[in-house]
Amino acid sequence: MSTGVAATHAAKADGPLKLAVPRGALFGETLDALDGAGIDTSALRGDSRSLIFPGEDITIVTMRPSDVPTYVEAGAADVGITGKDVLLEQSDRVVYELLDLGYGRCRMVLAGRVGDASLGESQRRLGMIRIATKYPRIAEQYFEGTGRQVEAVEVKGSVELAPLIGLADGIVDLVATGRTLEENDLEVREEIVVCTARFVANRVAHKLRAAEVDDLTARLRKATGG
Amino acid sequence: MIHPIPPGTRDILPDEMRELRRLHEALLGVFAERGYGEVATPAIEYDEVLARGDGRAADSAYRFFDGSGELLALRSDMTIPIARLVAGRFAEAEEPLRFCYLANAFRAVRPQRGQMREFAQAGVELIGVPAPAGTAEVVEVLEAALDAAGLGRAVIGLGDSDLFRQLLTEFGVAEQGREAILARLATHDLVGLELALGELGLSTEQRETCLALAQLRGGSEVLERARDLGGAAVERATARIQGTYDELAARGAADRVQIDLGLLRDLGYYSGAILEVYDPALGHVLGGGGRYDDLLHRFGVDRPAAGFALYLERVHLAQMEESRRGGGDR
Numbered sequence: 001m002s003t004g005v006a007a008t009h010a011a012k013a014d015g016p017l018k019l020a021v022p023r024g025a026l027f028g029e030t031l032d033a034l035d036g037a038g039i040d041t042s043a044l045r046g047d048s049r050s051l052i053f054p055g056e057d058i059t060i061v062t063m064r065p066s067d068v069p070t071y072v073e074a075g076a077a078d079v080g081i082t083g084k085d086v087l088l089e090q091s092d093r094v095v096y097e098l099l100d101l102g103y104g105r106c107r108m109v110l111a112g113r114v115g116d117a118s119l120g121e122s123q124r125r126l127g128m129i130r131i132a133t134k135y136p137r138i139a140e141q142y143f144e145g146t147g148r149q150v151e152a153v154e155v156k157g158s159v160e161l162a163p164l165i166g167l168a169d170g171i172v173d174l175v176a177t178g179r180t181l182e183e184n185d186l187e188v189r190e191e192i193v194v195c196t197a198r199f200v201a202n203r204v205a206h207k208l209r210a211a212e213v214d215d216l217t218a219r220l221r222k223a224t225g226g
Numbered sequence: 227m228i229h230p231i232p233p234g235t236r237d238i239l240p241d242e243m244r245e246l247r248r249l250h251e252a253l254l255g256v257f258a259e260r261g262y263g264e265v266a267t268p269a270i271e272y273d274e275v276l277a278r279g280d281g282r283a284a285d286s287a288y289r290f291f292d293g294s295g296e297l298l299a300l301r302s303d304m305t306i307p308i309a310r311l312v313a314g315r316f317a318e319a320e321e322p323l324r325f326c327y328l329a330n331a332f333r334a335v336r337p338q339r340g341q342m343r344e345f346a347q348a349g350v351e352l353i354g355v356p357a358p359a360g361t362a363e364v365v366e367v368l369e370a371a372l373d374a375a376g377l378g379r380a381v382i383g384l385g386d387s388d389l390f391r392q393l394l395t396e397f398g399v400a401e402q403g404r405e406a407i408l409a410r411l412a413t414h415d416l417v418g419l420e421l422a423l424g425e426l427g428l429s430t431e432q433r434e435t436c437l438a439l440a441q442l443r444g445g446s447e448v449l450e451r452a453r454d455l456g457g458a459a460v461e462r463a464t465a466r467i468q469g470t471y472d473e474l475a476a477r478g479a480a481d482r483v484q485i486d487l488g489l490l491r492d493l494g495y496y497s498g499a500i501l502e503v504y505d506p507a508l509g510h511v512l513g514g515g516g517r518y519d520d521l522l523h524r525f526g527v528d529r530p531a532a533g534f535a536l537y538l539e540r541v542h543l544a545q546m547e548e549s550r551r552g553g554g555d556r
Contacts, residue, residue: 014506014551075509096414198417203511204504206414207383207484210443 017058017205017212020072020080022065025176026197029103030081033197034060036223037216058216069093069200078205079213084195085174089135096206098217099199101224108138110190111181112163112170119169119189123148132162133172142172142192160184234335234343242542246346249542250328252374253348257326260367262350265325267307269332273299278524279306280494286334288343300332305495305518305533308351313525321354321529328538342539349515349535353522356530357466361499361517362473364532368503368515369479375541377548380505380512381482385489386467387496387516389439392459397432411440412490435460443486446471452487463487470499495521501534507547512540 021030021044031041043053044060053060061077066089068082073093080095083104087097110131112119122129128149133139136152143150153168155161160180162168174195175181181188199220201213231237238246254264273289276299288300301307304327316323328348335343350367352360365382372380390411394404403426410419419440423433435455442448449464449471467485474480491500491514500516515534522529 073509094413097417100417202509203414204506204509207443207486207502207504208381208506210484214441 015059016055017079017209017216018077019058019060019216020068020077020082021060021062022068022080022082022197023062024065026065026081026083026104027062030197033081033101033103033220033223037219057212066090069095072200072202075202075204077202078209079199079201079216081197081199083174084193084198085135085138087198087200088138088141088193088195091137094203095200096203097198097200098206098213099221099224101197101199101220103224104197105194106174106176107188107194108135108172108192109175109188110142110170110172110192111175111186112189114185114187116163118163122169129170130168131170131172132159132168134159135172135174138192139172160186232343236342236344245545246538246542249375249538249545250348253371253536254326254328256367256370256374257348257350260324260370262324262326262352262367265308265311265327266329267301267304267311267327269300269330270298271301271307271310273297275310276301276306279309279521288332288334302333303331303535304329304347304349305351305521305535309518309521309525309531312351312353312529313522313527316353317527322360323353324350325353326350346538347513347535348538349513349533351531351533353531354529355532356519357498357517357532358469358473360530360532361470362477362479364515364534365470365474365483365501366477366479368501368513368534368536369482371536372482372503375536376545377505377512377541379507379548380503380544381484383443383484383486383489383502383504384467384470385486385500385502386463386498387491387500388498389459389463389487390436390490392462393436393439393457396457396459397428399426399428407436408490411488414440414488416440440488443484443488446480446485448485448487466498491516495524499532503534503536505544505548507551508540508544510540510543511537512544513537 031044034041039058040055051062063071065082066086068080069086069090071077072080072095081101085108119129128151130151130153131139132153132155134155136154139152140150159171159173163170164184170189172192199217206213276287287302290298292298308325312323330344330346332344350364352364355363368382390408394407406422407419410422420437423436438455439452442452449468452460452464471480471485474483489500489502495518496516497519498517502514503512505512513534513536517532519530522531
């Protein structure tokens with residue numbers, strides 16, 4: 001029946017698929033994964049200050065990892081790559097999480113000063129822990145889920161500073177090697193969740209550009225050994 | 227001086243209003259032409275009455291007490307008020323009943339682009355015509371409405387709301403596990419779905435069936451691929467979708483329909499066919515609908531029913547995006 005083809009044609013839209021790629025810690029491994037999936041990333045590897053890299057089948061747009069869900073949800077990008085930490089923190093954004101890419105592995109942890117008892121003491125004497133974090137929603141959800149009350153203080157810069165000078169009893173932060181914690185005399189107390197890079201899609205693009213999205217998902221799955 | 231209005235609400239000024247009115251007239255014209263009579267219901271209803279229709283939707287409703295202590299709620303869609311109206315005023319009427327509406331509804335959502343606390347919907351309810359004929363008629367009206375709005379590229383997703391619930395029951399998954407799986411399907415979190423399926427102790431084959439079904443979307447060929455996965459739940463759902471699709475094809479109305487076995491809608495009253503509307507120019511869903519053959523039963527009348535609703539602000543946005551692209555559908 002030709003009807004299915006017609007639906008696909010009706011949906012065949014608007015030029016190349018737009019892929020949002022995160023700058024920052026995930027950038028290098030994301031480019032490697034894209035190379036492995038047969039997407040030319042040479043233009044992104046130079047010193048170019050460009051944000052948009054047009055291609056025949058796929059146009060790559062680069063941005064902060066935390067902006068990826070925003071662009072993908074609105075459909076400004078059809079698909080994107082970002083960390084699970086970003087997706088958890090922005091869990092109200094409607095994007096389809098299609099694939100765990102496996103790289104960019106780090107742990108979201110609760111950390112406190114080495115040998116310091118203030119986390120436990122605040123919990124016991126005040127019934128409430130004060131946490132500094134860039135991830136207030138993840139922190140609040142975690143403590144709620146473990147039956148504890150928390151005051152999550154959102155900071156934008158170096159979170160490690162907060163417990164050292166008494167802004168908070170501890171921090172909730174993303175840890176890759178643990179070196180930053182060590183250098184600041186902090187230690188992991190609890191592990192909250194393990195985060196890796198994820199491939200996400202806009203809800204409408206997932207329906208209307210199904211063949212392209214599925215093809216790219218399969219290629220990325222192969223390239224990252226998922 | 228600026229006096230604020232709550233986020234997620236808005237004023238409409240003459241330029242936009244003129245365009246919206248044109249859209250309203252185009253849509254109401256289509257509905258009237260096809261025999262759908264326009265109705266209006268109060269924006270405020272008794273909470274108990276609305277919750278009877280859908281307990282889950284009631285979670286996001288605005289509720290308040292009136293002076294005599296009655297718990298009231300703002301309607302969050304028009305389907306439930308019309309079900310209430312049919313049960314009260316048309317219980318003995320000859321079938322079928324055809325109603326349309328253009329009305330504002332309210333949901334306590336987090337305001338963001340395109341998601342409003344107060345929003346306008348236009349849609350139809352067809353009561354008394356079972357699947358597949360009733361579903362096909364509703365899809366036909368929806369297609370005519372999209373054409374009248376100038377959205378010639380819009381696509382209608384057609385799925386089955388009972389598929390996964392029945393499939394998981396068939397696999398012997400208990401209530402709690404089933405809800406966890408359905409929640410991940412509703413948000414289309416495939417990574418989480420794979421993990422949750424792993425925790426249920428299903429066989430590899432059963433896990434793969436779930437994951438494959440969630441991603442099956444396209445033309446009628448996807449029904450073949452679904453049937454190859456086997457099982458009674460898949461058999462029932464594909465037969466229902468096939469029936470609707472064949473009926474649409476016979477009416478020459480299947481071209482813009484995308485079969486989507488992974489489709490799930492978040493309202494609690496759907497049974498059987500479910501619909502979603504997309505336009506390539508917009509990243510948001512334009513509207514949705516489907517069958518709710520049990521909804522009227524909750525109000526004491528047993529009648530099959532189906533319908534759809536379009537979000538008018540989003541349809542208007544899609545019209546503007548389409549015209550910006552210079553594509554023009556006329």
